[in-house]
Amino acid sequence: MTSPTSNQVAVLSADDGLTEPITMRRRFIRAFASNRVAVFGLIIVTIIIFAAAFAEVIAPHDPNKISAMNRLVAPNSEYLLGTDEFGRDILSRLIHGARISMLIAFIAQSVAITIGISLGLISGWFGGIVDDIIMRITDAVFAIPGLMFLIVWVAIIDQAQIGLFSALEGIGLSTRHVSIFFALGLIGWASDARMMRSQVLTIKEREYVIAAKATGATNIQIMVRHLLPNAIAPSIVLASLGVAGAILSESTLSFLGLGVEIPNASWGTMVDQGRNFFTNAWWYAIFPGATIMITVLGFNFVGDGLRDALDPRLLK
């Protein structure tokens, strides 16, 4: 059963091959670009990141400007998505909220992937008892309910003064933010580790790895120079899906009142507050929730597109 996509890729590559050598990267980009859903996802993600970066310029109103005259105004031409109970513009708050959501999601995912890839590499390469220990820890992390862990963690960090965390307050992040980055990272690495390990297991017996070992390369050199570059591709897919998951987790935490503090706008917090005005001002909770959904959808589209583009069966 051949797919239209794989035919298309094959034809493109064949044409290409006449003029210049086809690199894996070029094939990969072609495959990704020919996937309409993935490109659509990439557009969504780009818009959200753009909004997060240039929030001050894009937002039509001051996100924290209180106006007693304009309490809970329904969407209109002045306030496109309506206002909240303090008369603040919801669209502007959503645009500023993008910054927090993106920052938390990206940093949390970087923490997760760094831990996951390192442990996966070590586990797969060394095997034996090291592998057993790391994999049992991975099983444990999978088993502990993530959200419950997060709630307890936030309660701990909120009251404990941890030097490392308060040091970061200088760059405009509260201890709460930083603790959420780390907690999301700490619960998110397990799938990265498993994926990396299984990749390493499939390539560790290849000739180039054996050759490297024979020429006296150290374990670190083999892991970093030979295993990592050849095993990393599927982790990129997981990272993209992981960002989507981190956005969902952060917003859930904020919704439960344990995320980003008021008055800073966070999408999840806005849904939680809008919930109190649900029957007479539906837009207050609906639009922030829809924003979360669209953003997460964007990252999921990109993740799926990356996976399809990396699938060796399509790259033949």
Next chain:
Amino acid sequence: MIRYITRRLIQVIPTVFIIYTIVFMLAYAMPGDPIKVVLGEEVNRLSQEQLQAMRENLGIDRPFHEQYLDFLGDMMRFDLGRSFIQREDVIDIIGYRLPRTLQLMLGGMTVALIIGIPAGVISAIKQYTWIDHALMVFALVGLSMPVFWQGLVAQLLLSSNTTGIAIFPVAGYGDGNPYYMILPSLVLGTNLSAIIARVARSAMLEVAGQDYINTARAKGLKGRTVLIRHHLRNAIIPVLTVVGLQVAGLMTGALVTETIFNWPGLGRAIVPAILQRDTPVIMGILLLGAFVYLIVNLITDIMYAVLDPRIRYG
């Protein structure tokens, strides 16, 4: 077979210890003094000696390793201790809450299977048609919706006459009336149904190319017989594994769903427990959550081995 199961059981033991250690360290690190929370203002009227006596009574004055080992010993005897705040054993609190959370999880799982499997099968049969594309985009949308927001939208549309049609009750347990379970189960099951649909689709496609499907067709079996007896039956194994792995996610979803629908499950117990520094309750619920996950996955793995002989001898 027995050897496989034994090996799998032995693997679980270190995992259980690691989970216990992580959870204990978290609970130990919880700041704040439960005595102050229980007594409130009264705390100022008591002498240091009285406070110390209360701490000794709760066993929270001893060093880390003593508490760690003590609690571990209790745990082995299924004694989860007593709540600091409520005058109840943790096991009783869980005994009341757990069946309600499991009931909700079961409801969500049923919804997920009823929607997910047919969607995945249809998508695979109609591969690369508009139906397939529509179903898969729809599944991704389902996967991307925050559970708490879905709950609000469902309440807005299905349980209020001003903003929709009041078919279902807004919230509550309704003394076990199954009618109250429908809306929370629908909300909880949506994400999982999307995951199941995606896995079922790829599993069906994987099996479609196998020789035994062609053989079954060639010997003249009816299309539907081939689909159900040969095709779906072989594709169901990966779906089961994913269902097992998703139990943790389902539990997290249940926590949020319980908050929105005011459902008296474990999720509604852990948040106040954290605010009141009720360590035994927090530990009990966290450990329980992890064990439910471990047990479900153990069962899935064993079922997998029963269904697929290659695993047993692998």
